[in-house]
Amino acid sequence: MVESRMTRNKKKKRPVLKTLIITFAILLLAAGSAFAYVATQIQNVTSESQVELERGDQSEQREDAVKPDVHPVSVLFLGLDTRDGDLDGRTDAMVLATFNPDEPSIKMVNIPRDTLVPIPGRQAEDKINHAHAYGGVDLTVDTVEDLFQIPVDYYVSLNFDAFMEIIDALNGVTIDSPMAFEETDNQTYGTIQIEEGEQTLDGEEALAYVRMRKSDPQGDIGRGERQKEVMASIVDEMASFNSITNFNSLLNAIGNNLYTNVAFNDMVDMHAYASELDNIESFGYDGEGVMQDGVYYYQPDEFSLEKTRQRLQVHLGLRASIDPEFEEALEGGDDGNEVEPSGEPNLEWNENDGNEDAGGMENDEWNNSENTEEESWQQDGAENDTQSGQQNGTEDNEEWETTDNNSW
Template sequence: MAQSRLKRRKSRIRRTLKVFTMIGLLSFLIAGGAITYFVFQFANATSVAQQELERGEKSERRTEAVNPTKDNISILFLGVDDRDGNLDGRTDAMLLATFNRSESSIKILSIPRDSLVNIPGRANPDKINHAHAFGGLDLAVETVEELLDIPIDYYLKLNFKAFIEIIDALGGVEVDVPFTFSEQDSFGQHGAITLNEGTQLLNGEEALAYTRMRKNDPRGDIGRGERQQDVIQALIKKAATFSSISSYDDVFNSIGNHMTTNLSFGNMVALHNYAGSIDNMENLNFEGTDTRQNGVYYYQLDEASKQTISRIMRIHLGLEEAAVSTTPTN
């Protein structure tokens, strides 16, 4: 009788183990399928969006091509005021980020679009946002390289539609709005969006208005640049903690249709190591003065500020040794 009870107990244990084993296997297959789906969609989207620079895979300021899995790198982010999907024209936003591998740190520089700079091949200095209109991606990249004396390893260019759809797909971004203001929407309807002072969760249209507004900001393009940095930081933080893989479908579609980059799928995966760097991220900003030449407005960069920021970014990229502690210009 005891042996019979023992056999029945063993049988129940075996059945229970089989159930748990099947549940575990099913969970693994579901998770594995989701991960496989995510990787396939992401790889496909980045493949469609990938566009190399005419210069090739490396900057002329590098002796050899960099690898984000082991090297310090720089990425130039370009926002284009484009609604036709051709990603041409002037850049409405320009942000440069440097990534230091050993520190797992990121520095983000906002470059005012009206900055008066030398554009290679042009007879006279002009607004930096004209470089892309004059010579496309390569000239925009070359102009920033000359301005800061650093290599630009990668670029990422997107238009307003991609910006809006990516933020909406991530469920919005949280920022601290410095003051209440109204701004046009992506269709050009003036005063269509009002943002109130204080911490706000912004959808795509609201985030675009937040980053575009300049005329109502007493600090002009500098204040605008800092708001763009706020959104970039919020995006990195949100993407790093986002868990619903299926909601990335809209992101993948936007990447394929409204964004170009020379970052490969493998490069982007390597950048995931910086996902936890939100507390080790520093904003940099140029100092300068408003000026007019022949009735045209420009932002004249302060030479000392430009040299300081160049040195900070060169040190961060490991191109120069830090002799003394340098305080960034904010």
């Protein structure tokens, strides 16, 4: 049985992941700098994080090899809800970025983790974030290529620890909290206390600050403002970052929690995009929330999805222009995932049937340490996710499923 309800989508930017992307891009700049020591350190870190795809260094959708400073390329950024250096869990955030050196320009598309898609080698459609559980980054890249019908040239996988350790390496970030509230650390609620007013937060405090929603009377709007504030603070800290000792800590924070197939030479080639970091064009695709057998999915609107495909294909130089019907939609202001949320209630967590919601419980990822044995799908496949939605009611091992599509 399928239950469907149209939802007017919020603009989904994954601000925490975007912070990591910007930080990573700043490091690309450093790699191309004149400081041989810094470049050598980056080369050492990136070589340790280098994990090639099984296909090799070229997408099957490419006839010839590409270079970031010469050809338009794409990078798939994956935010994994794992910690302690583990990069094998499910993807909780997915952003596809395309880079065009001729303009130069950067475009970003958020991919809601619950998007219902065909996954290569699977009989039935499933959530796109399950591709990582089924076949790691290789299957995830294949799935995204099929969804948008473009080559994915590079990938970057980061986890929660990267966000926290980057901030710790910067000796914290300064924020001005509009309210006092308590949040959870990875064990106990109330452990983290944020005071009202200006203060410096360490990594774990900053993660709690950007993820809190329920204590904010402005809800997601307030959370979005806090995420922008922390992102700006990180960029400010990076701009004045001069200590080689701390720079090594920053590199280690990235290196210990990152896998990528971006080679050091490619990083050097990408430094030309640094001037465009403040002018990234973000868009998405519309869709509707559907319930199938007690499990929530995000069903893409085919018109909106095709429009997004063509925009990416044009930016990558794979087609000359988008079709007139999609051009008209863009001129009318339809950019995908740009609409304000409606007044309809969210698909709330139901203690009687275990259905997850689209709005989400922001603290669910902290429960991973409690859920490891229950969520065996991380090793054996994602089928247990669907089963837990049908069988386990309010068991703790379902809580991760309630994260929304707006932040991680």
